[in-house]
Amino acid sequence: MTKTLWTKDFIRITLATSLGAAGGIISGFALSFLVFDETGSTLASALVVAIQLLPGAVLPLLIAPLMDRYPRKPFLVGGDTVNALLYALAGVYLLRCEFSYTVYLGFSLLLACLSAFDELAYSSFYPLILPEGTEEKGYTVSSMLYPVLKVLMMPVAAVLFDTLGVARLLLVQSALSLLSALIENKITVAETPRGGERFSLRLWWEDLREAAAYLKREKGLRALYDYMAVTNGMAAGYSPLLIAFFRTAPGFTAAMYSFFSVAEFAGRSLGGVVRYRYTLPEKKRFPFIFAVYQIYEMMDVLLLWLPYPLMLANRAVCGFLGINSATIRQAAVQRYLPDPLRARINAYESVLITAASAVLSLAVGALGEVMDYRLCVSLCAALTLLFCWLSVFRRRGAVREVLRGKEAA
Template identity: 60%
Template sequence: MKEAKLWTRNFRLVILASAIGTVGAIVGGFALAFLVFDETGSTLASALIVAIQLLPHLLLPVLIAPFMDRLPRKSFLVAGDIANAVLLAGMGLWLLFFNFSYVGYLAVSLLLACIGAVDELAFTSIYPELIPEGAEQKGYAVSSMLYPVLKVIMAPLAAVLLDTLGVAWILIAQSGLSFAAAITESFIHLDETERQHRTPYSLQAWAGDIREAVQYLKEERGLRSIYEYMAVTNGVASGFSPILVAFFRTFPGFTAAMYSAFSVVEFAGRTIGSALQYRIKIPDKKKYGLVFFVYQVYESMDMCLLWLPYPLMLVNRGICGFLGSNSAILRSAAVQRYIPEKLRSRINAFDDVLITAGASVFSLMMGFLGEILDYRWCVTIGGAIAMLASWLLIWGRRKDVRRVYETGDDEMTQ
């Protein structure tokens, strides 16, 4: 069978738009993080911004998803980037002429997070339609590689731009990049005429759409198991962040600079893993076994992380980055291919809510453990919880999970 061509016109456009938007988000996010701390001098004020930005992901995707499954998804994608551009430009202009307002920034952060939640859902739902059939693994390898590569390039540049241009001009530049991404996305050609919903959309119809998605998930135990496991492991990983910061700040012989090197080696591992997935085609029948093996190694690596000498910690993070990108690419390609196209936005919305809830719960749990236990034991316990979840949800329901990973394109039905 001839291998599907990946780099079609639509795929090139969506990757270009993603790259443009990601560059702006990396530089803008870096600048804003420093802006809040410089203006308030409070870590609590910064943490409150992060909490505010999580809120829309708990509710908004489920509210919007039924509309997104009935209407052209491209319009959500383009409109989201335009709205983002307008808000960012407004923030930049405000900072040029007026003083910083923390309350105002909280409100704008909430609006930006709402736009981001909708935009992320639209991208997740439309991206599979822009990958040629048979090239899913390569397509997700490219998108997985995009962020770590741009992060390594743009993070040092962001620090230089912050000192030379200042936050206001960075936000205005980010606004221009968001607008450029919207223009690029507008050139994508995707036939969504059958999605034009011409009859009035009532609250009853919305509730019916939600029930349809819930019923589908009830019947798909394998898909549910994958989502539940990802909520646990991603939640535990979110909880590790403050624990690791505290460990490197307080444990003798460790420094914040040593902690920052974690991100470099992990990004390098992710980039290599994504490049490998782009070059090597994994047969459908091998995917479940490979992914379950990765989960065991990944959680084991987390459990022993803080007990290792520092050089081995770096090796540990590099391996986790490499393995994590491989499993993420295989999971994304398999899951998005498996979900019926007409339900994709709603199912992805439930996944988004579940993962956000997991991040909230486990972050609080890890924070509590950090108050009463040695930080090393906190990370070990977190890894053990995620390991247990993988055995209960991925291995314990292996027949159902295997079906999601190993169902070929020719077997899929809408």
């Protein structure tokens, strides 16, 4: 009998995620304008972004051992409930008090901590909801939610921002987060906590060492994590360079750059439909994913040297291939990971990508100060391509085993 992906629990987690994402897009849009409108400083806005990166580099490793020892649903529900409370307090504060940049920095830090907490809880809990054999479809759906909602909600956010104002939009986000928590609380999937002795600092340290020992012998996982950290870190550095290129290169405009996201969305949407309908055989996963990584980096090498219509085609192809490789990798890796270690290993990946993004984005930005923007992007993409060979291809035997997705205990 064929198993269906769309169980009651999957519908609940998808609906809850959609509500949370929609609210996050609306509030994020409002808050991004709030700081600049109140301070008139791009540095003040940049400092907020920098502060929001800090929890993602530390917090997941601190809380992951707890999530591996206790049921994860309460973490997910509790996180969204606290999120609702914070946004409600922020909305009431802005309705009654003057804006304070110092208070906003503290609020941003709290939200970033909560976001890191929520993301880890979600990534560790979500695989438990997917029926066996439906993992790729499940990750295709989850990968499509945010880009689709962003396209739909950004115009709505702009209208609501002008009509309701920031404070009331934060109250809307609060209501959506609370509704999301209530829906998540209805999920009935069974979890098997490890239990054992009372949690302590010594036990926390032993749990981290257990995860480190597991990663030490898992060369395939490390190869994939290392490559994803580098390619994501480089991509974070490309963004300001692309903006600078479109602002300064003759014949290009900021509006033209905005269509990159449209092209990527179109490619991701088509790729998501293909991935949902068709499953790639096990033996073809590694060749496909490795080929996608090569094409993706070569597309970045060529991007700024192409005529504008081909730039858009470039982004669409990357969107199409990117969602296909990402869902195959995510589904396989989560199947492969032993559930008692899942939160800690996911935390390692999160911390590694956050740290790489912080370091490499600064490095790429500094390189852009002394090098032509096109040359800079091409050079960094070529180095990432080389790193892919030194990590993923070099450990191809171990990576193939991970992509089979059948080794989880």
